[in-house]
Amino acid sequence: MNLNSHITQHLQKLAPPTTRNLAVERDLRVPMRDGAVLLADRWTPATGGDGLPIALIRTPYGRSGTLALGAAKPLVERGFQAAIVSTRATFGSDGPSNPFRCEREDGLDTLDWLIEQPWFGESVVLVGASYVGYTQWAVADAVPPQVKAMIPVVSNSTFSMEFLRKDGFSLETPFTWGVQIERQERRFANVRNALEEREILRALRTLPLNQADAAVLGHHDDYIQNALDHDRDDPFWQAADHADRVPDITVPASLVGGWYDLFLPNQLRDFTTLHKTGRGTRPHRLTIGPWTHWTVEMDGVAAREALEWGMALARGEEPPERAPVRLFVMGEDTWRDFPSWPPPGYAPQRFHLQPGGALATDQPADSPPDSYRYDPADPTPAVGGVRMWTLQKCGRVDNAGLEARPDVLTYTTPPLDKDAEVIGEVSAEIFFRSSLPYADVFVRLCDVDEKGRSTNVCDGLISLTGSNETTHATVRLWPTAYRFRRGHRIRVQVSSGAFPRYDRNPGTGEPRSTATRLHSADQQVFHDPAHPSAIILPLQHVS
Structure with a gap:
């Protein structure tokens, strides 16, 4: 256990602990309003744990192993006690299984139970990543005053809704x-x-x-x-969507995310809502790093937020001052502070697709469309980018193999004569036509270095209906903070898929769950004065 403690301290770049001697009470029973019982483990210092601020972790992933050793233990060694509660139908907690749709009631009942315990002091901090972060959003607008802070990491108030877009x-x-x-x-x-x-x-x-x-x-x-x-908008998911509650949140929140994380767009939406409403007594904070859905570096940032910012609020002290927004600017590879998201000073700049695979701020000349054939039996693959699983390469990767495929178009600027910094929301407007009425448009922004290596910055996809007519497809890409260096080139890819990150479009219009036929399609991308396809970048040139 102590070896793990030393390793975690090194990997997460934490200060030495006040103790490494901990105690665990297992299988505490947490009653829910409907009669179900959830199980919880309480972690404390071996002596003097009663009354310490509590880090509450509500999780479907179990109360031991990586979660306990990597998330709870570092906090308990440095001044917290922790309560790790298994959500419904997981690791001994009563069922039935009902992911996402029962976390509000269960979370509020858990807080009521926690406050009544004899070892409770005066404060709770909600902590945790991914689904554990989502359990914080589910209750955040209605928490009791003993909850002093929340630190949702790589999560948002709607969680899986972005995945279920029609x-x-x-x-x-x-x-x-x-x-x-x-x-x-x-x-x-x-x-x-x-x-x-x-x-x-x-x-x-x-x-x-x-x-x-x-x-x-x-x-x-x-x-x-x-x-x-x-689909996302189906009433079936209404109980899982807490976005409408975000304006009513008053508890201070520190959001931690990654540029290649699954939940980033709606996490930034949640922060923007919090920042604009400003209903809390403390300013909310945002930290976005160059991470995918899970990295050791991100765990360290989250732990330090809990120990430095969350602990101060839990004790009624002034936390260290910091700008509301801290972003890792990729390409420059440095942390920078900003007053808001999106930051001021980055004006939208249209880079138009041009004949011959060029990309420029000039309007495109008269030219025929570019064409490619999309075959759902051999779908354009997902390469790097926003993915969850460990054996798949995530984040920034070499796109050479992808760009060599005949079903991927590329458009590239000349070498830049000065640095160009892109920070904010990225979108594309692609004039597109398919031989079939159902098709997808996938757009990816890349950085091409002096050696010609193309690496992905951000991307997005939209599914179209009526695509056998020329369609103005608006694609929302992932937000980003990226500096394109002088001598590098900006590249845009256009294709019709990124499988299996996105479901392959069979081209038939059949429901996704029951489709059995796969139809190939001939796709066209237009770039002429009447159809000025473009990517829109929030840009600032840097001398």
Whole structure:
């Protein structure tokens, strides 16, 4: 245990602990209003734990292992006590399983229970990443006054809703997450899940798609089936969407995220809402690093936020001052502070697709469209970028293989004569036509260095209906903070997929869960005065 403590201290860049001698009370019973009982573990210093500020972690991922050792233990060694509570139907807590849709009531009941414990002091800080962060958003507008701060990491108030867009279904994440949750209580689950990852990804080619879970698990999974059958705007998910509650949050929040994280766009939306409403007594904070959904560096930032900022608020002290927004500017590879998101001073600049694969701020000349053929039986693959799973390369990667495919178009500027900094929301407007009425448009922004190596910065996809007529497709890419260096080139990719991150478009208009036919399509991308396809970058030139 102490070896783990020393390793975590080094990896997370933490100050030495006040103690490494801890005690754990296991399987505490937490009653819910409907009669269900959830199980909790309480971590404390071996002596003197009663009354310390409590770090509350509500999780579906178990109360031991990586979560306890990497998230709770470092805090308890440095002045907190921690309560780790298993959500419904996980690790001994009563069911039935109901991911996302029961976290508000269960979270508020957990806080009521916590405050009544004899070892409770005066304060709670909500901490944790991903689903654990989502459990904070589910209750944040209605927490009791004993909750002094929340630190949701790589999460947002709607969590999985972005994946379930009707105009851009992100297949890989909800499917693989559902399989992970279903299998996570097996012996050596983490190792076995990693070894079985390729099997899971192969299953995503199953037709119809509603049989893919059975191909992996041997039976259907309720969450996966619900994700396939109910789009984001379906009333089925209403209890899981807490975005409308964000303006009423008064507890101070410190949001931590990554430029290549799954939840970034709506996390930034939540922060913007908090920042504008300003209903709390303290300013909210935002920290975005060059991370994917999980990295050790991000864990360290989150732990330090809890220990420095969260602990001060829990004790009624003044936390260290800092700008509201701290961003890692990729390309420059440095941390910078800003007053808001998006930062001021970055004006939208249109870079137009041009004939011959060029990209420029000039209006395009008269020219025929570029063409490619998209085959859903051999779908354009997802390469790097926003992905969750460990064996798949995430984040920034070499795009050479992807750009060599005949179903990927590229448009590139000449070498830049000065640095160009892009910080904020990125979008694209692509004039597009398909031989079929159903098609996808995927757009990726890349940085091409002096050696010609193309690495991805951000991207996004939209699914179109009526694409057999010339369509003005507006694609929202992931936000970013990136400096394109002098001598580098800006590149835009256009294609019709990124499988299996996004579901492949079969071209038939059949429901995604039951589609069985795959139709190839001839796609056209226009760039002429009447159809000025462009990417819109929030830009500032730097001398």
